[in-house]
Amino acid sequence: MSAPAAAAAGIDVIPVATLRSVIDEVARELQGLPAFAVAERAPVVALGEFDNRSTARLDSRLVLESLRAATIQVSQARVRFRDESAYGYILDERARQSTVPVVGDRRGGVSALAATGAMDGRRMERTLRYEQRAQLDGRMVEVGMFLSGALFQHQEREIARPNHGVTLWQFQFRLTDARSGVILWEKVLATRTEGPMADPPRERPVAGELPRGEAAAASGMPAPGGFLSRLAR
16 A cells, blocks of 8 residues: 655655654554453563665654554554553652562662762662662563564656656554464555755776667667656656
8 A cells, every 4th residue: 555645845755744744644544453442451562663665764662653643542542552661760650659560670780889989888889789679570561463564765867857766655554473483464554755866876888888878779679767756657
């Protein structure tokens, strides 16, 4: 399926409206998967990586975290995500309760403060005891799936207008089983942008050979390129 064609915002730029459309469509499809039909039995999802293999300046975490927020909203929280950023806060809170087992280690803050001389001996001793309490056994909620994605790009110069070109953007999102690594679901969305391109480097024809365009015309064969422009339209 294709996302709406992008307005003229630059051949190397993905408009915000296009990105928003992609995120909304993927979120709607995610919340409709059978695995998330019943929230109590649905697997918990964690965010993986977004691999930006394009020249677009795109915040990879913004893409996945925006998708997480949209999915939670459209599913009315039937799709549940584990918040990796809350790990440290959970350690802090459980350590304060002292009777609740926790997993992890919050070391590091004391040595940095001690080096500056900003702590007296009594405060340092209390902090050290606090860190020892935080090194207890326990676990967070188990993750059943990882949500990850990628962005690919392909550019082609137009034949009729050599200074213009078309960029095809392909977004891919997938859910992977956390135990087996099997891809359980995958979604591909394509969109395009078009606009001016920098002048191509001039080719020096080899002695006795015609330039590429003239050689194609002389042979009666179509000039190279043009496939992506026809495909994206």
